[in-house]
Amino acid sequence: MRLIIIVLLICLVGCKDQKNENTEEIAQATAVKEVDFDLDEAIEDCEDQLEISVPKLTDLTKHPRLIETGENEWKELENHRLRWTSGFYPGILWYMYDITKEDKWKQEAIKRTEVFEDFKTITEHHDIGFMMFPAYGLGYELGGMTEYKDILLTSAESLASRFNPKVGTIRSWSNKMHPRWKQHITIIDNMLNLELLFWASDYGGGPVYKDIAVTHAETTMKNHFRDDGTSWHVIEYDSITGDVLNRHTKQGLNDDSRWSRGQAWGIYGYTMVYRETGDKKFLDFAKKITDAYLKLLPEDYIPHWDFDIDTTQDDDRDASAAAIVASGLLELSTLIENERDRERYYNAALNMLKSLSSPAYSGVGKADSFLLHSTGAKSLGHEIDVALIYADYFYIEALDRLKKMKGQ
Incomplete structure (x- = not known):
């Protein structure tokens, strides 16, 4: 009887050891390896680019919008109540201040932000959010500029109208x-x-x-x-x-096509709405539209300007869409409990940032921007294969988010 008990115990221990070994093998096989992306180098490149461009951008009545194909300096447009891109340049400066804590970037951000105070009463279009939050919102949140509060509240009232x-x-x-x-x-x-x-x-x-x-x-x-x-x-x-x-559509290939930056706005937007509400239906929807986007990407994770173009005839990409989604996915990965989904979205974001920072898309050594190869509105015949200020904005936002995530 004692011999039988000993044999049973040996079998149980052996089975347990085998089970542990199998579990470890499965865990190793299913583990997601983090993408090799050099965050510090990407941030350093952005700061170097700003060191080049900021001394050139001295006219406070204008803001940088794009760098045309084959050129290397920002084309500046006059500040205007209808120009939705005006807030992104000060937003870039606020993020650089947040990353480096160097006062020179804060002072430059303040100077470039406060020229837009009169825009707080815009009611003729919806873009006041784009114009005011990257400038005054980040100034309040990252720069400690509490005096911006009333300007932001007035801006929200204008948008709500x-x-x-x-x-x-x-x-x-x-x-x-x-x-x-x-x-x-x-x-x-x-x-x-x-x-x-x-x-x-x-x-x-x-x-x-x-x-x-x-x-x-x-x-x-x-x-x-x-x-x-x-x-x-x-x-x-x-x-x-x-x-x-x-x-x-206005900027997509046709009315029924899938414009890639439109999908990017949705991914970023519903991630933000879930963060602000905690309502799971918005999280589920953010995941659904993210998965739809990821399935349509080419190998380098940078979308064509519209997912329905004939890629044998047109290979124009939109780095701005990739930057928007990369930033959104980093945040989405922090809001998801499921580990596999969290790692999947996180690594997708890193793959996007890795491509954007590579020589194929980086502006380093070629132009004053962080990124090249964005498409604003090819269907309208303008801003085709250019650098765009909002691509740079969402790119540096993604770097700032990733730095904070790694710090935590």
Whole structure:
């Protein structure tokens, strides 16, 4: 009897050891290896690029918008209430200050931010969020400029004035500027402007701004996306009934094509909405549209400007879309409990940043920008294969986020 018990114990120990070995083998086989990306070198390159470009950008009545193909210096546009890209340059400077803590970047950021104070009353379009939050919002959050609070609250009030409760979204463009559409227009880009409203609710504006942002996100989630998780660019609503009249595009290949930067706005936007609300439906949706995007990427993780182009005839990429998604995915990876999904999105973001920082897409040694090879609106015939200021903005935001994640 004693012999039988001893044999059983030996078998149990052996089975347990075998089970542990199998578990370890499975864990090793399924482990996700972190992508080899040199964050410090990428940050150093960005600072070196700013050291070159900032002394050239001295006219405070203008802001850098793009670097044309074959050129190396920023083309500056006059500051104007209709120019949605004006806030990105000061935002870049705020991020460089946040990364380095060097006062010279803060002082430059303040100088470039405060020329836009009068923009706080813009009500003629939705882009006030793009214009004010990267400048004044980051100044408040990263630079400790608490005096910017009232400017941001006024900006949020101006943005909220474009909300149509019968439709459930913030109106994007005016029909005068875009006569193709006759009624209420909402574009997928508008998801990024919601962050200003969430901020305002948290800092004294009251729940109304958050309610508007959530309603806009819900309506857009319902009407702006196909069953496969890809988005349209422009939705025209009946201003009275809220019915969808048309699903079109302005910057994509055609009305039914999948414009890559539009998908990027959605991924970044719904990740941000989940962060601000904690509502799991927004997390699930962010994951759905992210997975749709990732399936369509080429091998180097940098999308073509539209996923439906004939790549045998057109190979133009959009580094700006890649930068937006890289930044969004880094944040998304911090909000997900499932370890496999968390690692999958994190490493996808690193692959994007690795390609963007490589000689294939980097502006280092070629131009004053961080990145090259973005496409603004090829279907309209402009900003094709250029450097774009918002590509640089979301790229340095991604680097700042990654630095903080690694520090934690």
